[in-house]
Amino acid sequence: MTFTLDDLATLIASRRNDSASTSYTKSLFDAGTPRIAKKLGEEAVETVIAAMEGDRKAIVSETADVLYHLLVLLEAQDIPLSEVVAELGRRTAQSGLAEKASRGAGE
Numbered sequence: 001m002t003f004t005l006d007d008l009a010t011l012i013a014s015r016r017n018d019s020a021s022t023s024y025t026k027s028l029f030d031a032g033t034p035r036i037a038k039k040l041g042e043e044a045v046e047t048v049i050a051a052m053e054g055d056r057k058a059i060v061s062e063t064a065d066v067l068y069h070l071l072v073l074l075e076a077q078d079i080p081l082s083e084v085v086a087e088l089g090r091r092t093a094q095s096g097l098a099e100k101a102s103r104g105a106g107e
């Protein structure tokens with residue numbers, strides 16, 4: 001069976017009230033949103049660097065780190081992944097450029 005982002009989100013949520021000291025996810029929840037957000041930013045920058053260097057293997061690895069930390073951040077904020085996917089679905093009604101224009105100039 002294929003592993004999905006929903007599966008990872010469920011796994012992450014299950015760690016939230018876990019008492020296991022071996023869980024990295026649990027340590028992030030315990031540290032709080034500022035720490036999680038900082039890690040997400042670091043992983044995003046590492047993804048950008050990998051892309052600038054054209055390092056395909058690193059892009060895949062760093063993107064996985066970004067997606068994992070993003071899902072931890074969403075869980076910490078009590079935002080289900082389905083809400084983000086619904087937002088993406090809503091956007092399919094218009095092109096990206098039309099959506100950008102609807103937000104006004106300068107953004």
Ligand SMILES: N=c1c2ncn([C@@H]3O[C@H](COP(=O)(O)OP(=O)(O)OP(=O)(O)O)[C@@H](O)[C@H]3O)c2ncn1[C@@H]1O[C@H](COP(=O)(O)O)[C@@H](O)[C@H]1O
Binds near residue numbers: 011024025064065
């Ligand atoms: N997908 C991931 C995943 N991706 C990245 N990471 C961790 O994210 C961290 C990345 O940070 P860095 O590269 O900066 O490494 P680091 O120096 O160890 O991190 P810090 O000390 O700075 O926090 C590493 O510790 C990775 O192990 C992840 N940790 C967990 N998962 C998933 O979450 C599940 C539950 O993990 P635990 O909560 O640890 O049981 C795992 O089975 C995986 O499926």
